[in-house]
Amino acid sequence: MDPSNNNSHEPVIVFEDVSIAFDEKKVLTNLSFTLLHGQTKVLFGVAGAGKTLVLKLALGLMRPDSGRIVVLGQEVSAMKEHDLFALRKRIGMVFQESALFDSLNVEDNVSFRLREERTPMDEITQRVEDALRFVELEHTMKLFPSELSGGMRRRVAIARAIITEPELLLYDSPTAGLDPVTSTTIVELLVKQRDVNRTSALLVTHRLQDAFTMATHVFDSKQNKMVPVAPGTDWDSNTSFLVLKDGVKIFEGSAAEIANSDSEYIREYLTQ
Amino acid sequence: MQFSLTDIAKRNVLAVQEYSLLAWSSIANLFSSPRYFGDTLQQADIIGVGSLPIVILTGFFLGAVLALQSANSLARFGGLSFTGQLVSLSMVREIGPVLTGLMVAGRSATGMASELGSMQVTEQIDAMRALGTDPSKKLVTPRVVSTVIMLVVLTVISDLVSMAGGAMVAVFMLRLDGNQYWSTAWQSLGVGDIAMGLIKPFVFGFIISTIGCYYGISARGGTQGVGRATTQAMVSASVIMVITDLFITQLLLNFFPFK
Numbered sequence: 001m002d003p004s005n006n007n008s009h010e011p012v013i014v015f016e017d018v019s020i021a022f023d024e025k026k027v028l029t030n031l032s033f034t035l036l037h038g039q040t041k042v043l044f045g046v047a048g049a050g051k052t053l054v055l056k057l058a059l060g061l062m063r064p065d066s067g068r069i070v071v072l073g074q075e076v077s078a079m080k081e082h083d084l085f086a087l088r089k090r091i092g093m094v095f096q097e098s099a100l101f102d103s104l105n106v107e108d109n110v111s112f113r114l115r116e117e118r119t120p121m122d123e124i125t126q127r128v129e130d131a132l133r134f135v136e137l138e139h140t141m142k143l144f145p146s147e148l149s150g151g152m153r154r155r156v157a158i159a160r161a162i163i164t165e166p167e168l169l170l171y172d173s174p175t176a177g178l179d180p181v182t183s184t185t186i187v188e189l190l191v192k193q194r195d196v197n198r199t200s201a202l203l204v205t206h207r208l209q210d211a212f213t214m215a216t217h218v219f220d221s222k223q224n225k226m227v228p229v230a231p232g233t234d235w236d237s238n239t240s241f242l243v244l245k246d247g248v249k250i251f252e253g254s255a256a257e258i259a260n261s262d263s264e265y266i267r268e269y270l271t272q
Numbered sequence: 273m274q275f276s277l278t279d280i281a282k283r284n285v286l287a288v289q290e291y292s293l294l295a296w297s298s299i300a301n302l303f304s305s306p307r308y309f310g311d312t313l314q315q316a317d318i319i320g321v322g323s324l325p326i327v328i329l330t331g332f333f334l335g336a337v338l339a340l341q342s343a344n345s346l347a348r349f350g351g352l353s354f355t356g357q358l359v360s361l362s363m364v365r366e367i368g369p370v371l372t373g374l375m376v377a378g379r380s381a382t383g384m385a386s387e388l389g390s391m392q393v394t395e396q397i398d399a400m401r402a403l404g405t406d407p408s409k410k411l412v413t414p415r416v417v418s419t420v421i422m423l424v425v426l427t428v429i430s431d432l433v434s435m436a437g438g439a440m441v442a443v444f445m446l447r448l449d450g451n452q453y454w455s456t457a458w459q460s461l462g463v464g465d466i467a468m469g470l471i472k473p474f475v476f477g478f479i480i481s482t483i484g485c486y487y488g489i490s491a492r493g494g495t496q497g498v499g500r501a502t503t504q505a506m507v508s509a510s511v512i513m514v515i516t517d518l519f520i521t522q523l524l525l526n527f528f529p530f531k
Contacts, residue, residue, distance in 0.1 A: 061398055082406070089404035099399035102390075113403050116306070160403075 009036045011070070012168050012200040013058055018067030018077075020053065027053055028247040030067070038238055040194050040201040042211040044269070045244035051204040052096065054244075055170045058202065059093055060084040072167060089113065092161030092199075096172040098153040100145040100160070106132070107141040110160045117164075131159040135189055151182035158189055162197070169193065169201040175210050187213050188226040194238070195219040208270060215239040215255035243269070290490065294412060295482040301406075301413040311414040319380045319415075320422030326375050327426045328433050334371060335359055335434025339441040355448060356457035359438035360431075364465050368431040369472035370517055373480060376423055377509040381484035384415055385505035388488025389498035397489065407489070416481040423477035424470055431469060464528025472520055476513050483509040 013035040020028045028050045035041045043051045056062045057069055060076040069077040074087050100109050108115075110131055114124045132138040135155035145153055154174050161169060171190065175183035187210050193199055195218055205211055217226045241258045243251040243266060251258060251266055258266060301307075342358045388411060391397050400407050435457050442448040484505045491501035 056398075059402055061401060085401075085404045085406055088402055091402070093399070093402040095395050095399055095402075097395060099395040101396055101399070102394070112405075116403070116405050 009038075011035065012037050012039075012072060013202060014068075014070040015054070015057075016068040016070075018057065018064045018069060020057070020062070020064045026247055028057075028064070028244075031244075031247070031249055032067075033242055033249065033252060035200060035202055037200055038198050040190075040203060040214065040239045042214065042239060042241050043202065043204045043244060044206065044208070044211065044241060046206060046269075049244040050247040051206075051244060052172050055093065055172050055202060055204055058170060059088060059091060089117075089164065090166055091168045091170065092164070092166035093170045094154070094157045094161050094172060094174050096174075096176055098145070098150075098157040100153055100156060102145050105142050105144050106137070106148070106156050109145070109156060110163055112160065113164050127163055128159075131163040132156075134162065134192070135159045149182075151178050151185065154178070154182075154186055155189065158186075158193075162193060162199075165197065165199075167200065169199050171201060171203040171205075173205055174203075175205065175207055183207070183210060184213070188219070190214060191217055191226045192219045196221060211239075211241065212255060215241075287490075291482070291486045294408065294486050294489065295478075297408045298412045298416040298482060298485070301409045302417070306409060308410055308414050311410065312418050315414045316418035316422050318383075319376065319419050320425060323376050323379050323422070323426055324429070326379065327372055327430050330371060330375055331363075331368070331430035331433040332437040334367065335363060335437030336441045337437075338362060338367070338434070339438035340445065343441070343446050352446065352448065353452060354456060355442050355446065356435075356438065356453035356455070357460035360435050360457035361460055361465060363434040363438075364431050364461060364469040366517075366521070368434060369427050369469060369476060370514065372423060372427045372430045372473060373476035373513050374510055376419065376426065376477070377480045377484075377513060378506060380419060381480045381505045381509040382502045384481065384484030385488040385491070386498055386502045388485060389491030389501040392489055392491045393494055393497060412482075412485045412489070415485055416478060419481035420474055420477035423473040423480070427469065427473040462528075468521075468524045468528050471524060472517065475516060475520055479513050479516060480509045483512065 011034045013033075015031050015033050018028055018031045019026065031050075031054070033041070043054060045051045053062065057064055058071055058076070060071075060079060060081075064077055067077065068075060072087065072090055076084060076087065079087070101112065104112070107128055111124045111128045114127060119127075128141070129138055132141065135158050137152060137155050137159065140148060140152065140156070145156070148156065158174070174190065175186050178186065190201070190203065191214055194201060194214070203211070203214070213226075217228050219225070220227045240254055241251065242249060243258070245265055251261060251263060253261075259270070261267065261270075339355050339359050342362075343352055343355050346352050346354055346358065388397070391400075391411075397407050397411075400410065435454075438457070439450060439453050442453045443450045487501040487505035487508070491497045493500070
């Protein structure tokens with residue numbers, strides 16, 4: 001893959017001075033950041049730092065008290081719920097607990113969006129197979145979510161999010177609560193999606209190792225696996241970091257910059 | 273945690289506002305695409321066919337009890353032959369719609385609240401919104417439409433079955449003539465009685481389904497919250513339905529007075 005083949009650096013997500021409070025408790029305070037096309041931004045923070053809220057705000061599932069949010073060129077913070085449905089079809093979201101429809105089997109979960117768009121059945125079948133093959137779960141089509149392990153449910157959620165080839169992917173702690181082996185499998189899928197399909201992504205996590213793996217690995221299509229970036233190469237994984245502390249942005253930069261940060265909080269976070 | 277009276281008032285006003293918006297959108301959704309005919313049919317099957325056994329059982333035995341109780345009073349005035357008329361008028365105008373409404377509220381309003389509540393607390397509703405589908409169109413409107421239609425159908429069935437229950441008591445226990453029972457039962461029913469008996473389940477179906485969906489979609493707090501939503505849906509749907517019944521009856525009596 002040619003890293004110079006990046007698309008235009010148009011902003012996919014823009015947060016401008018976004019604040020939101022619940023019961024007079026500020027959860028996000030004047031948060032501003034920009035995600036450019038083809039980039040992956042990793043949001044760090046301890047539990048309750050407002051990470052998931054950022055994703056829900058970007059998707060228009062919640063509205064900020066103040067500030068402006070622009071996603072794929074549309075100001076979601078000023079749009080009506082009815083108008084947001086069309087925009088959301090261009091975005092894929094993977095929820096922390098997968099949020100699969102428990103009364104539908106894997107096939108129906110993954111094909112949900114295609115069925116809503118009245119896609120022909122032949123095409124649905126083919127695309128569901130492709131999406132499930134991407135997450136290596138093509139044998140689970142007729143199973144129900146309750147019959148899957150936690151890691152498998154996350155992979156099905158990823159397949160459901162990517163089946164329509166969205167322009168933007170939002171991942172909410174996709175490796176939370178999973179064992180290291182399954183976590184690596186999930187991270188590999190995120191890297192594969194980033195490098196093979198060049199999808200912009202906002203990833204929320206509190207697991208540093210996952211984020212650093214994403215920043216230091218690339219997907220090798222020939223070997224069909226994730227490989228570390230060789231030292232000395234000029235590969236840019238297009239992965240940057242943003243750290244939230246009590247709803248305030250305290251860092252934004254690359255993997256190298258966060259590793260060399262002078263911030264006591266970040267150093268403590270990194271060494272834990 | 274302490275709440276002031278202002279907080280409680282605000283919460284209640286907000287709940288009324290959210291319920292009103294949900295009820296309004298459930299109707300407004302009928303006039304814009306996408307429309308979910310498949311989901312509506314599926315719900316009609318769950319609500320209608322699923323409720324049929326309890327509606328038939330309760331209707332039949334209530335009709336029988338009504339005939340038994342009323343026969344005792346009517347016999348004192350030498351009016352035993354009016355048993356059929358009393359059963360049919362009582363059931364069609366009042367008891368049929370209310371009884372069927374309470375049965376469907378107990379079965380379907382709770383079902384809707386627990387199903388949608390479970391989806392809410394496990395983020396499935398948010399997932400649906402994230403996938404670009406309006407939960408109000410996909411989940412609420414099909415339930416409201418199918419409940420309204422099926423409650424009318426179930427009420428008609430309940431009315432007929434209750435008259436059959438009354439006939440069983442009249443013929444086998446009171447030794448009345450079957451033909452006389454059925455002819456008085458049928459002939460006493462006027463257009464106004466039937467209209468009243470069909471308008472009420474239409475309104476009750478709307479109340480039951482919108483309240484069930486409202487409590488489901490506004491469920492918070494995990495499985496305990498779902499349980500709470502289910503109980504509240506049952507209680508609120510039943511109470512509001514019976515209170516509304518008084519006002520509808522008064523209103524309809526202006527249009528369809530007793531002959």
